[in-house]
Amino acid sequence: MRYHRIPDETVRRLPVYLRGLMISADQGHEHISSQFLADFVGVQSSQIRKDFSYFGDFGTRGVGYSIEKLVREIKKILRLDASRQAALVGVGDLGSALLAYPGFESYGLDIVAAFDIDAEKIGRTINGIRIEDLPGIDDLGRRGITLAIVAVPSAAAQSTVDRLAGAGIRGILNFAPCKVVAPPRVKIITLDIAMELARLPYYMPAGGSSERPMAGDSPQQGIS
Amino acid sequence: MRYHRIPDETVRRLPVYLRGLMISADQGHEHISSQFLADFVGVQSSQIRKDFSYFGDFGTRGVGYSIEKLVREIKKILRLDASRQAALVGVGDLGSALLAYPGFESYGLDIVAAFDIDAEKIGRTINGIRIEDLPGIDDLGRRGITLAIVAVPSAAAQSTVDRLAGAGIRGILNFAPCKVVAPPRVKIITLDIAMELARLPYYMPAGGSSERPMAGDSPQQGIS
DNA sequence: TTTAGTTTGTGAATGCGAACACAAGCACGA
């Protein structure tokens, strides 16, 4: 194996592999072939082998990959080897749903703080998390929290991001459907739910027959 | 202008442009330059011009693009020119939040039906939508609904998709973090929230200095 | 009419990611 920079597209697929591998491990498997994993997660087997080749030799020809080794290495690369604490800003409908969302756990991600501007909500508890007032955000750095989820209205998104960046937050998952900027040390991923739905009708030709490309979902998003 | 197939990546950006253009129109602008729109939505101006060149000449050199024409054409391409009705399956925390989500409206998307398996929930009303029993799904085709959002647990996702496909649904936005398949006439986009968050720590190097690429967010997802 | 300043539209170059194809390596049984 030679040294390789890990392409961004590979990084995007690593959590998909991780989930599939953890499920396989739960089912008692110790090894898995690229072909088997490919069918399971919906990626080409050659793609998987190429992806894995960027960061080490975990496979044995004729046998497959050691699931345990792979899981450990992928977690290390994604920096998910230690569990991570996240804060949520904006406890509206979506924010509340995220507080209760069970999916973060398997990645070792944990929402441990929530903030809202609404005095009505402050002090209330959702899923064991007490909702705090906005100034509490400024303490996040001291509390060792480096990850944040923004679920506030678009108009408040940029100021929220500014405040989070000032508090030492290093990664932000933004649900507000607008452009937000931050210093380069802060990584922002924006996830616009309505936009994804708006993209869908394009692939649904009016007539019964297909006049539009019906290719499988694009590889970046979704594993349909 | 010559005929061009519209690349998938361009289709992915069209809703972003559309949102930016509608906001500009609300602010009273009639024309917009590729450079101005670029700064607004976070895409290179050359990228925007290339994208627009795939489907017509809407610009005037020295002036910019006619916002009204562009909006109309993008809506036509995305098939958002007529308003579209969508159904939601799975009225848990996330599903409830989606029922109340205000962001769909500006794209002419409208959730008009909701389904859940829980007898406790059936008959209750959220945001004016009465929650129906699962068998109601089979009637969606007759009701003229072609779009669906799946917010059920992973274990129920595939069977839900099968039922929706059987009812004549043509596009599905899936929030369950698993691979789901459907006949080629049905387009599926999967949106895995936890996965996006799990991708974030990779870009957050432990040390103060950056040892990992801190490039802007990848162009596909997010407009950071 | 001419000139200066913009901005589009697009051919060409670049870069990157996906897919292919196959040699190298391992397990297992005869």
Add this chain to the structure above:
DNA sequence: TCGTGCTTGTGTTCGCATTCACAAACTAAA
């Protein structure tokens, strides 16, 4: 020990998306 079957790892090819760079086209003012 040898042969068969399977699977990885990777050099190479292919295709597509992004960026560059500039001529063409428009406005406005002198």
